[in-house]
Amino acid sequence: MKDELFTMATEIPGLSPEARARWQHEMERTLLRMKHFAEMVMNPQEPVVGPTPRQEIYRKNKSRLYRYASTRTHRTPLLFVPNLGISRPYIFDLMAHGSFVEHMTQQGFDFYLVDWGVFGEEDNGLTVEDAVTKILPRLAQKALESSGASEMSVLGYCMGAPLSACFVATHPEFPAKNYINMAGPIDFAHVGLFGLWLDPRFFDVDKYVDTLGSVPPDMIKAGFKLLKPTMDLSAGLNLWWNLWNPEYVSGFNALNKWANEYVAFPGEFFRQWVREFYQENRLIRGELVMGGTKVNLARITCPVLAVGAREDNIAPPGCVKPLIEAVGSTDREYVEMPGGHISLIAGRGASVHCWPTVASWLAARS
Amino acid sequence: MADTGGQQLFDLWKKQVEDGTQQWLKMMGTPQAQTLDPQAFWRPFMDHCMAGWAKVMTQGTASPDLMGQWKQFLDQWIAAWSKVLEQAMGTEAFAKVIGTQLEGFLNAASPAKKAAEQHIEATLGGLGIPSRSQVTGIARQIVQLEEKLEGVEDRLEAVLKRLNDLAAALRQEPR
The missing domain is CATH 1.10.287 (Helix Hairpins)
Incomplete structure (x- = not known):
């Protein structure tokens, strides 16, 4: 032919x-x-994801703490806190030679990943406060014990950034050596389309949670698809264009698997997240209370790095950068990278821009 | 990748799309007394798109990399649409529309969900099979139990630590 x-x-x-x-x-x-x-x-093949070897260190309800061992050329290990709900954390270790976890372990950082897990109906009472004051401190403590280190760097990605920032700010007993916010919204006044759509004038979070109990994966999917309606078209076109390349196809399959695996939000978590973060912007205002303690970001005094992505429409740079002004650290830096919310941390662009920047910043302070 | 001539044509196309977008958004911003005519609604945007594309076609290109240019054209087209949609979705009017839609859905879903749950609960109860809420209740109790165990574990660790500290202190004390 x-x-x-x-x-x-x-x-x-x-x-x-x-x-x-x-x-x-x-x-x-x-x-x-x-x-x-x-x-x-x-003959569709199930893509193999999460190739880096890991060890389960601890489990609490649905949440897991995993350790990815390295040659440990740096004394201070890294605790990675991703988003709760929305998606699965294997995006950070999507495939060999294309994994943030693999890169960091190759750079000599012992990597501890918090996997919040997939919450069920029985967890609908779980709140943001529970995540910050019950789950995260316990997993962080277990990571510290497992590493045998005296200090630990904390990296929060996406929603994991405000959650981990709240944790570090309210748990001075935890020896945080460095703190990194990667594409995590801090000032929700500049959070873009989601901020507008979740405005209390248009979105009644109480009615939503009281009716549905939780936020089902399909609803989350609809919200994210709406945020970028041309995304599927664009992805399809790029797939067709690169379909001759088997490497591209296997990367697409892995990413596509991840992109279609949405995870529900526990109802009360969503209520508190939307009301106190999106609608009332309490974090940056210093009005957020977790476990009876006011979250004062100025209490974060370790070195801080904030990383924004130029084309991020989930956490635009304008809502990431304000962390730098809010913390009490003297060693603080903001960097803006090309790419969007996902391509900041996964994919070829991330391996060129973001991973080396983060690794070298940490290496100098670990 | 496309040659310079091709790039110029794409730039022209992009400009046409952006002009069309501006006109379209202007139309969106103007209050409309009568019923919206879909054709009239889209025409300013589509006319510009068609004019731009016609120009690209008639001016032609000598480059044999037609597939590459076509791909680039589609990328530009998607990017232009993405921009248009993003601007439209970033308006309060759009937020209000989706808010109203969602509220409508919740108003309809709430009684239907409640009725379905009651019906299923009664049916399963009649058959002697545990219902979803009962299973969820047990799962919730297990979660609570796990938390209590963690509390006990913490206290035990604290006691052990104190005992170890005491033992160490006793060993150091002269007899």
């Missing part, structure tokens, strides 16, 4: 040799595209 198509191309009158070569090249790619498309449809 390939030969036939190529013969057809050579028969087109007036076609230059350059155009003929390009035509042949394009035909070859198109045939590969068709082959890979047929494989994807007829």
Whole structure:
């Protein structure tokens, strides 16, 4: 078939040799595209995700603490706190040679990952306060004990950043050596479209939680799809364009698996998250209370790095950067990277921009 | 990648789309007394798109990298639409619409959900099978039990630590 198509191309009158070569090249790619498309449809393979070896250190209800061991060239281990709900944390270790976890362990950091888990109906009473004052302190303490280190760096990504910032600010007994906020909203006055849609004039969070009990995965999916309606179209087009490349296809399959695996929010968690963070912006105002203690970000005095992503529409740079002014640290830095909320931490761009920046910043302070 | 000529055409296309977007948004901002005519609503945007695309087609291009240019065109097209949608969705009017839609859904879902739950509960009860709420209740109790165990574990660890400290102190004391 390939030969036939190529013969057809050579028969087109007036076609230059350059155009003929390009035509042949394009035909070859198109045939590969068709082959890979047929494989994807007829014989779909479950992508292998989370390839870096890990050890479960502790479990509390649905939450798990995992350790990814390294050669440990740096004394201070790293505790990674991702978002609770929304998505699964294997995006940070999506595939070999494309994993933030792998990069950090190769750089010599012992990496502790908090996996909040998938909460069920029985957890609908769980609040943000519970996550910050009950789950996180316990997992952080277990990580510290497991590492044998005297101090630990904390990295919060997305929603994990405000949660871990609240934890560090209200738990002075925890020896936080460094703190990193990666694409985590702090000042919710600049949080973009979600901030507008969740405005109390348009969104009644009480009615929502009282009716549904929790936020089902399909609702979360709908919200995120609405945030970028052309995303699927764009992803589909890029897939078609790169379908000839088996590496791209396997990366797409892994990312696609993750992107379609949404995780529910416990009802009371969502209520507190929306009301106190999105609607009342209590964190940056210093009005948030966790476990009877006012969350004062100025009590974070260790070195702080905040990383924003230029095209992030979930946590735009404007809501990430204010952490720098709010903390009490003298060693504080804000950097802005190209990319969006996910591409900041996963993918080729992240391996070029974000991972080395974070690793070198930490290495100098660990 | 496209050559400079192709790039110029795409820049032209992009400008056309942006002009169209501005007109479209202007229209959105103007109060509309009568019923919205979908054709009239989209025409300013689509006319500009079509004019831009027609120009690209008629000016033609000598580059044989047609597929690359086509891909680039589609990328630009999606980016332009994304921008348009983002601007439209960033308005209070849109937030109000989705808020109202959601409220409508909740108003309808609430009694239906309640009735369905009651019905299922009664049916399962009649069959002697534990209902969802009963299973959830047990799971909740297990979670609470786990928390209590953790509390006990913490206290035990604290006691052990104190005992170890005491033992160490006694060992150091001269007899």
